[in-house]
Amino acid sequence: MELGRNLFGLSAQAKARLIDKLSSAAAARPGGHSPRRSSWETVDATGQRLDASELEGFREIGLIREAAQFLDIADPFFRVHEGIAGAETLIGSKTYINFASYNYIGLNGHPRISEAAKAAIDRYGTTVSASRPVSGERPLHRELEQALARLHGCEDCVALVGGHSTNVTVVGHLLGRNDLIVHDALIHNSIAQGAALSGARRAPFRHLDHEAADRLLGELRPRFDRALLVIEGHYSMDGDVPDLPGFIAVARHHRAWLMVDEAHALGVLGPRGFGTADRFGVDPGEVDIWMGTLSKSLVSCGGYIAGKKDLIDYLKHSAPGFVFSVGMAPPSSIGAGRLAQAMFQRGINVQPILYPAVPERAARLRFFLTAAHTEEQIRDTVRILLEESRRVALEPRDLAAVVRHLGNFAATR
Numbered sequence: 001m002e003l004g005r006n007l008f009g010l011s012a013q014a015k016a017r018l019i020d021k022l023s024s025a026a027a028a029r030p031g032g033h034s035p036r037r038s039s040w041e042t043v044d045a046t047g048q049r050l051d052a053s054e055l056e057g058f059r060e061i062g063l064i065r066e067a068a069q070f071l072d073i074a075d076p077f078f079r080v081h082e083g084i085a086g087a088e089t090l091i092g093s094k095t096y097i098n099f100a101s102y103n104y105i106g107l108n109g110h111p112r113i114s115e116a117a118k119a120a121i122d123r124y125g126t127t128v129s130a131s132r133p134v135s136g137e138r139p140l141h142r143e144l145e146q147a148l149a150r151l152h153g154c155e156d157c158v159a160l161v162g163g164h165s166t167n168v169t170v171v172g173h174l175l176g177r178n179d180l181i182v183h184d185a186l187i188h189n190s191i192a193q194g195a196a197l198s199g200a201r202r203a204p205f206r207h208l209d210h211e212a213a214d215r216l217l218g219e220l221r222p223r224f225d226r227a228l229l230v231i232e233g234h235y236s237m238d239g240d241v242p243d244l245p246g247f248i249a250v251a252r253h254h255r256a257w258l259m260v261d262e263a264h265a266l267g268v269l270g271p272r273g274f275g276t277a278d279r280f281g282v283d284p285g286e287v288d289i290w291m292g293t294l295s296k297s298l299v300s301c302g303g304y305i306a307g308k309k310d311l312i313d314y315l316k317h318s319a320p321g322f323v324f325s326v327g328m329a330p331p332s333s334i335g336a337g338r339l340a341q342a343m344f345q346r347g348i349n350v351q352p353i354l355y356p357a358v359p360e361r362a363a364r365l366r367f368f369l370t371a372a373h374t375e376e377q378i379r380d381t382v383r384i385l386l387e388e389s390r391r392v393a394l395e396p397r398d399l400a401a402v403v404r405h406l407g408n409f410a411a412t413r
């Protein structure tokens with residue numbers, strides 16, 4: 001609870017006293033109750049259900065509300081905008097000059113973008129249904145990624161559904177227990193969450209200070225297998241920019257990977273607005289991992305990683321936040337892969353689910369059945385599945401299970 005921690009600059013003691021006072025006042029009100037913390041031993045019958053008031057930070061949230069009410073300050077959060085939020089916005093039927101959006105280069109609501117989005121919906125609908133490995137791509141996926149890769153001067157790019165989750169899943173996935181993550185002290189929460197997920201040792205250095213990063217790496221680097229140095233290209237809270245060439249030199253010197261989060265740099269820095277490499281005129285290839293979001297200058301939603309082709313290929317086949325429930329195909333899953341291909345050639349699009357999404361010996365074809373499938377389609381699928389599985393020599397036991405499943409579904413129609 002950053003907000004709670006810094007509240008009005010109160011000391012921890014004064015804050016704790018204030019929280020207790022406000023909690024007792026809340027409890028004394030009709031229908032009010034005071035937050036309590038129960039241990040496993042003290043849990044009673046009513047304490048078996050989730051009680052949000054026992055969660056960390058809950059009391060601070062209440063404290064902020066109480067204090068704001070006391071000071072007659074309206075809640076500034078979750079305001080409802082009634083139109084396109086640009087330089088101006090409509091809230092409560094009133095027009096405001098708006099300084100609360102990431103619409104950095106004013107593209108939100110641009111007619112060409114809105115028209116392209118509507119045309120895409122008309123053509124593809126509003127969802128691609130499941131992860132790309134499982135339910136397939138649309139041409140727009142690769143067009144977007146190739147455009148982002150070109151923009152960053154990288155070989156390839158992979159786009160994911162969220163900026164925050166991109167950092168969590170990529171950092172959490174690439175690093176492990178024996179590794180080191182050295183990062184700017186003001187790095188975004190998503191990097192910190194990814195670092196925690198990875199289990200790597202985390203070491204922050206003074207904001208923007210590449211000499212401090214150098215010292216830290218000098219001290220810690222020899223004890224770890226791999227090291228990741230993470231900075232942002234443009235820090236959103238203070239608007240300052242790191243010395244990218246300085247950080248590149250530090251990363252190279254200590255054999256650390258360099259990751260630059262371009263969330264607030266893209267569209268803003270550099271003569272072409274292409275971000276931090278553009279700003280410093282450095283070779284983008286000097287940075288191992290370029291990360292960006294689509295939610296700022298690009299007025300949409302999503303995150304991406306740009307870098308070398310092999311890295312992107314690896315992430316597309318293994319990063320949990322991209323792959324979701326299906327994993328890279330080891331050679332031992334070959335039967336399911338062959339059958340999926342054979343089905344595709346017969347006009348049926350079904351994906352193999354492979355290790356590590358399921359145990360190696362439990363690879364399968366996963367049929368997403370929907371209410372829109374007709375009985376005829378399901379019967380045809382079962383027939384073609386039987387024919388093709390004979391050709392690719394699937395184990396009869398597995399085949400029987402699939403057929404049974406599809407048969408049960410058809411029987412309910």
Ligand SMILES: Cc1ncc(COP(=O)(O)O)c(C=O)c1O
Nearest residue numbers: 162163164188190261263293295
């Ligand atoms: C530096 C940085 N990285 C990542 C993110 C997460 O991006 P998104 O909001 O698109 O999830 C943010 C969000 O503000 C950010 O500031």
